[in-house]
Amino acid sequence: MRIPVLGGAVLACLFTAGRASAEEALVLGRRAPLAVVTITSAGEVAHTRTSALVSVLSALFKDHTDLEIMLLEDAIPRSCEGALGCMTRRIRTDYDYSALELPDGQVLPFSAHLERVQKDRSIPRLLLVLSNFVKPGASDRIFAMLVDLDLALSLHHGADRRSPDWREISDARIDEDAVLLRTPRAEMFDEDDTRRFLESLVEKDLRPVLSARAHWEPFGALEIVGTSGGETVRIDGDVAGLSGEARTVVTEISAGPHVLTLEAADGSSRRHEVLISAKQTTTLLVERAVVPSSRSSLRGVLIYGGAGLVVAGGLLTVMAAALASSPVDRLCFEGGACSSAGAFAGTGLETTGGLLEPQPTGLSLGPLGYSVALSGAVFSLGTYFLTDEDETPWLPLLVGFAAGGLSYGLSAALGGASL
DSSP states (O other): OOOOOOTTOEEEEEEEESOOOTTTEEEOOOOEEEEEEEEEOTTOOOSSOHHHHHHHHHHHHHHHBSEEEEEOOTHHHHHHTTOHHHHHHHHOTTOOGGGGBOTTSOBOOHHHHHHHHTTOTTSOOEEEEEEEEOOTTSOEEEEEEEEEHHHHHHHHHTSOTTSTTHHHHHHHHHHHHSEEEEOOOEEESSHHHHHHHHHHIIIIIHHHHHHHTTOBSOEEEEEEEEEOTTOEEEETTEEEEEOOSEEEEEEEEESEEEEEEEEOTTSOEEEEEEEEOTTEEEEEEEOOOOOOOHHHHHHHHHHHHHHHHHHHHHHHHHHHHHHOOSSGGGSSOTTOOOSSTTOOOBOSBOBOSOTTOBOTTBOBHHHHHHHHHHHHHHHHHHHHHHOOTTSOOHHHHHHHHHHHHHHHHHHHHTTOOOO
16 A cells, blocks of 8 residues: 655655766756857957867867856947957846946945846856867967956956056056966867867866866766656756656756755655765655546545545535424425425425426425435445545446435435335
8 A cells, every 4th residue: 555755755865976877867957157259360260260279178168167148249249349347248138337336426336336247157157268269271360368258347347447548458457467368379170170279178277267267077876766657846946847757867966965856746755965076966765646546536526526425415404304294384384385285395496297297396205315425425435345446436436426316316206205
């Protein structure tokens, strides 16, 4: 016999190295955007197409980081003429200097803006610039820069605006201080050369910088053993997907503490705290929840609802018996007249000549009462003793209706048996 479990019960939490099965895995994949701009010599055609370059970069960042490329329009570097300060302000539309100005003329520090957007993962914090100098008949010459956009905006925000050339001074400081990495130019003759350059860029040059910022291979996986199929799996409130039968794997979860919630179709939920380690799979064993089916729900309705009908029918029968006596004027509700002495009290719509021959004095309370009680008894006892938990109780349902209807029909056809 299956017994429902408490939502928070946890049997064990084990940590094992390895990767989750890709076939069964749900991918959480909460990645941070990496702004990317490509700058190519005007009017020239590079050996490597931009689309191919972006495709290689996307695959490399997906394999090694939690970053996702956000390719910017060519209009941004063109309108800014390659100036990092200008591109930073065009990219980071979340920043507005005037929004930090106070009525007394003071300006809030840039840290106040960072506090507002701290948890917004849609905002790019890094900018990767790929500049390709193309010369006809020669190799492409490409170099890369990685820019800290938060630092660049901080330098812009803190510039002394009393100086007439404050913007130029600010942009110069951004070029000097906000660039985290600047590679030397590399020559490339074809797409294979470009691929080798990009692999070296990501796996060697960018790795130390991204590791220091917890972007390098930060994901772990969670294997949940004991799930019921069809439960909604949430990590920190974000939906990862629906659980499988007995086992569910969720990949691309950032390292650190998280809250797992399993929500059943009936609205019940189970909550577990888990700790994810980078490049490892955390295995969580939970007690399997019972998901109530429509069959078991109908079974409960018939068992308990049938018992209620027995009580209601009994009360109607007792009422009819209490109202019955020899004088005709006590056999029916006030304002009506019964067809004969000794008949059951009526509701005002009793049928006496036959089942299909209604008369103004109504339905007979006595037959109605014991017919309802009979149907309820068949519903309740037949379902409880003759059906299993997962079985739809069609037989008790049909027999109950038939028994009650037949009982009342015969009584009505006979004109209402006397008490």
